[in-house]
Amino acid sequence: METLLRGRVWTFPDDVNTDVIYPGRYMSILDPAETAKHAFETVYPEFLQRARPGDIIVAGKYFGCGSSREQAATALRYFGIACIVAESFARIYYRNAINLGLPVVTCPGAAAAFKQGHKAEVNLARGRVRNLTTGRELESQPLPPLIQEILSAGGLIPRLKQRRADAKA
Amino acid sequence: MSMTMAEKIIARVAGKTAVAPGEIVDADVDVAMSHENAGMVLHHFKTIGADRVWDPDKIVIVFDHRVPAESERTATTHKTIREFVRAQGIKSFYDVNVGICHQVLPEHGHSRPGELLVGTDSHTTTHGAFGCFGTGIGATEMACVWATGRLWLRVPETIRIEVSGEFAPFVGAKDLVLHVIGQLRADGADYKAVEYAGATVEAMTVASRMVLCNLSMEMGAKVAFVAPDDTTLDYVRQRTDKPLQPQLPDPDASYLQVVGVDVGTMRPQIACPHHVDNVKPIDKVGEIRVNQALLGSCTNGRLEDLEVAAGILRGRRVHPETRMLVIPASWAIYAEALERGYLADLVQAGAVIVNSGCGPCLGVHQGVLAPGERCVSSTNRNFQGRMGSPEAEVYLASPAVVAASAVTGRITDPATL
Secondary structure, three states: OOOEEEEEEEEEOOOOEHHHHOOHHHOOOOOHHHHHOOOOOOOOHHHHHHOOOOOEEEEOOOEOEOOOOOHHHHHHHHHOOOEEEEOOEOHHHHHHHHHOOOOEEEOOOHHHHOOOOOEEEEEOOOOEEEEOOOOOEEEOOOOOHHHHHHHHHOOHHHHHHHHHHHHHO | OOOOHHHHHHHHHOOOOOOOOOOEEEEEOOEEEEOOOHHHHHHHHHHHOOOOOOOHHHEEEEOOOOOOOOOHHHHHHHHHHHHHHHHHOOOEEEOOOOEOHHHHHHHOOOOOOOOEEEEOOHHHHHHHHHOOEEEEOOHHHHHHHHHHOEEEEEOOOEEEEEEEOOOOOOOOHHHHHHHHHHHHOOOOOOOOEEEEEOHHHHOOOHHHHHHHHHHHHHHOOOEEEEOOOHHHHHHHHOOOOOOOOOOOOOOOOOOOEEEEEEOOOOOOEEEOOOOOOOEEEHHHOOOOEOOEEEEEOOOOOOHHHHHHHHHHHOOOOOOOOOEEEEEOOEHHHHHHHHHOOHHHHHHHOOOEEOOOOOHHHHOOOOOOEOOOOEEEEOOOOOOOOOOEOOOOEEEEOOHHHHHHHHHHOEOOOHHHO
């Protein structure tokens, strides 16, 4: 899978927690499209006004810390965020994003290399992140094969369904 | 091969003789826990196309986040889950009158040493207080667990925290773990296991050990343990007939980091807004007026917490400009606190007693904050906007500090009352 993701960059600082990404008061919403309408609503309201599907998030360290609420990944996936690049991720967020088919790339140096509105290009298989505005290129660890497999299936559930269908055939 | 607790338990549930950090294994789940987000798990489960859950005896569901239902939407979710539980024959279901999942599971014998317990809640680390591998997962992943009973796990490195010394009066487990988070920082244990050890930990009650393991989530821990001993086994054996398979770390197990902490001179610790690792000893916090003092949650709503608060508030009054909310972590605790007279002490002092549940901790209902308000809270997160308005502030502290602050209307060291 040599997919190249290209998009406009939204930057976020270190330690963005899941309460900030998706407030607890909306946790009873089940519809993913409805969930996406509340992404970052409380602390970064400009995101909902100006971000567009296909944009890429570039964040500092420990993105997605705090509550295990999956909606913090669902909201960004169904908003149409193409990929999240961060210095590091909190464990549960990382798992949730992959399980929902939202690509996440751990890339040291990313936060300093991007400004709001730059253009980014991400090669998931190779773990390469490029700033198309400045020409700067960053290397990171490519995703482990299991994780690439889940992402290319579109998430954990599509992968499980495929496996169940294969087992029956 | 020498192994840590995390490595031993993962080896067992992966059917291997040994595992090493970094390895990814497929593991068999012993207990799969959800709360109201079982509604979302169910939503995903249906899309898989499976008719029956893999093992109804291994699934536990507890209503705690919004109890009783605060909205029609939640009421509908509750109803849907009740119907599902009945249809699938899930016996371990706890409705709106039992308590918070991380208290209810131990009380009913579901948190057992040596087992793998996954929960759709980040504070599932709490169950490590019983030597149980408790870890949080998302709803999609839980749907796959419901269907297959398995999930992938990366074997974590382990940080060992060795604690010595005796606590001063009104200082305890909450202060210790806040101090550790302040030192290691919010991501200090991200993706890692933590083991608490040493004479101070061995002397702790089950309730205090749960505080350590619960709050370890706030430094990113995947799992946090206290090695099971007689205290653990006495507690668990009173609550289950299942054969136990406790795992202890090998004496020469290999650790990523060993941290020593002496609690002898420790003062009450406060996590200041808006990060749990923004920790200061109470004398460095300054004059902080509070509109609300909150005692409760899966972190600190247990009997010993209500006891210390009742002791401080007995014969005193909550400050006229401060609201005090008390949320027992479970109905068993509620009933016991009632019988022992703690709730009478708290009510006579002017506190509001709220139904056992998560309530205001995550800003859902029963005591959220207005812009410009401040709350001193025995809960586990002080993130901006978590307890209501993004312009409100939350200070995390021990139950003793919460009670003392309720009396004076400002953050107060109980030793100075």
